[in-house]
Amino acid sequence: MLRLVLSLLVIAVIVLVIVRPGLFLRALRGKPRPALEEDPREILKRRYAAGEIDEDEYFRRMSGLSQDW
Incomplete structure (x- = not known):
């Protein structure tokens, strides 16, 4: 069971690194996402x-x- 959980975790990290490297690196550095507005x-x-x-x-x-409107 533990091997299955660890395997899934490793796969998830690999997918994040390949698909969304910016999101993954920002999460590691602790930087917030840029504001939309x-x-x-x-x-x-x-x-x-x-x-x-x-x-x-x-x-x-x-x-x-x-000024306050």
């Missing part, structure tokens, strides 16, 4: 840093995000 402030910071928006637009949008 990004924080709007982080998006604005990235866009400003990339030069997609100017400083005035950045501050206008940031102030809009910080």
Whole structure:
């Protein structure tokens, strides 16, 4: 019985390593999965840093995000 359980465990680990190496490595490292939704402030910071928006637009949008509606 113990051999069967160990065999199944080894097979499961092999399948995880082959099929989903990213998921397996993240689990070993303890890193959380990336969030599906990004924080709007982080998006604005990235866009400003990339030069997609100017400083005035950045501050206008940031102030809009910080207001309680």
